Amino acid sequence: MSGANESPLEYVSRVMRRLGARRVVFKLLANNDNSKQQIYFGSDFDVLRLIPHGDLVGETTKDKGVMYKASLKLSWIDIESDAPPSPAPGAQLIFYPRYPEVRLSGFLRGSALAPSKLMQPPTPEQRALRGQSQRCLVFGICADNTILAYSGVWDGKLARDANARIESGKISRVASVFYELEQPIQEGRILLLEKLSEIYRGGFVRSGRLSPEGDVIEYHAKNGAGYTLERMFGIVPNGRSEPDFHDWELKSHRSGAVTLMTPEPDSGTYKADLGKFLTAYGSCTETRRDFTGRHLIGVQNERSGLTFRMEGYDPEKNEVVDPDGGLIMRNLQGEVALGWTFNKILTHWSRKHAQTAYVSYKVVAKDVNYYRFGPEVLLCSGADLKLFLHAMYGNKVYHDPGINMKLVDGEWKPKKRNQFRVGWKGIDSLYEVSERVLLTDL
Structure with a gap:
């Protein structure tokens, strides 16, 4: 359980980071976010950058135009036990360019830790009873592109904590519908400009690129600017x-x-x-x-x-x-x-x-x-x-x-x-x- 001075979101974030997450983002879920209707991930193309995914593969639908599917390495976790993350092999993103819209599908099947009861389509009675109640879905994004997932209960402490942070306006929104305790986009922009300012103040630098071992190799061709800029950032040339x-x-x-x-x-x-x-x-x-x-x-x-x-x-x-x-x-x-x-x-x-x-x-x-x-x-x-x-x-x-x-x-x-x-x-x-x-x- 969380410590005395640790909020529910901070606790889930700490557990995910202990399991290898480098970023932790969350989204509040409504009634329509369920296993049948899929979970809405917004209309922002940037969500495809935020969430690591496999190659996008297109297919034609009858009424929604072309849609693209991409597999995810998604695993559910249990924050109250030492059980290892449990993969959901059918998890995928579905991108509908016509609208545009991105949804999460197949995220329960095959995982022993998947919150199946929390993600079932609501009956009319449940929909009316819940009203504006929400759940909170948390993603931990790991360096190996694994996505750790956890969902809180309807109107639970996790959802209330998330909602309070959003309403305070003191939390960072990413990719339209997600939020993050840290401010990665602004932080990344600040770090980028700080590094570029440092490079600019350093004056002219000799053309060169980095070897796979990290050694500087002199570069004589005319197109050395890109390689030299990457070298100043410690980046090894790659085809990724x-x-x-x-x-x-x-x-x-x-x-x-x-x-x-x-x-x-x-x-x-x-x-x-x-x-x-x-x-x-x-x-x-x-x-x-x-x-x-x-x-x-x-x-x-x-x-x-x-x-x-x-x-x-x-x-x-x-x-x-x-x-x-x-x-x-x-x-x-x-x-x-x-x-x-x-x-x-x-x-x-x-x-x-x-x-x-x-x-x-x-x-x-x-x-x-x-x-x-x-x-x-x-x-x-x-x-x-x-x-x-x-x-x-x-x-x-x-x-x-x-x-x-x-x-x-x-x-x-x-x-x-x-x-x-x-x-x-x-x-x-x-x-x-x-x-x-x-x-x-x-």
Whole structure:
């Protein structure tokens, strides 16, 4: 049980942190939040960033358009015993882009500790009796993406504690419908700007990246700004789709277009045989094969002969209507040369780009480049899927690949970089909120 000076929420939070949670969030549940109608997680796309999930997989419904499902590593806990967390293997998030709306489903089945009685659909009598009574659902989010779950009883001490904190206005709201005792979003923003201010005051730094072992490696290529900025934050270059620093993705920017993401295609000749793809659609010599050039939706690229399309997308409704579609490049015969399913694009965008910091920089060329980051920073949040799809269809976002294979010692060595880019003036159109900050003012 909780200590004399410890509230019910603080006690549940302490138990979850002892079990490995790094963040603890909670939500008050109403009558309609039950196992039949599913638990409503809001209309905010940011909830897909808050709650760790598997890949989003789309399917068509009869009356709700395309919906996406993503598995969760959710386990229920008992705060009054030493029983280990009990997994609920059927737990999943369901995302309905048309509304938009996110719900939790399958969260009871298979778990010995699941609060089944508390999550049953109410009878008319129970609904009338409970009125405005609530339960409190608490999630503990662990570093390995496990989600620890606990629910208090109807109108119990936990729900009353949560409600009192919310009404006081002294608690942090996250992802629209959740709350947190700490203030992680503001804290992350503060830590980010403090670190960027420190880097700016430090002046020019030598181009370099971190090795997997954490050693600094000098970097001579022209695109060293991003690697150098990551190095200053202690980030090892990686292909993961998670944010870089306290839920913020870092992007360096000087002029011209910005690279938003570099997801690998999951369909087409490219995926089956890169050498065959480059031979057919690239520029080739005896020792090198290249695939480059801006590819726009609905426009045949003169160099590759490929036409980029958004298949399964309705531009008038601005929504995906066929989950088997995606961003597809076809040749003159209609064959798929390379493509990204909407599942792949949506999963990547929801995990990595909900909050992005675009950091300006200056460069001085010596034996290697030297960079100074700042003073201008653009903080963007609310990376809604429909904003991205609309920008993609309107060619504000485009594919600008830098892919090649070089013949080295008799063996073809590939280098893959599938860049989705946007002009700097179009950045604001991808996010719900944009804020320009000068580090010199902090």
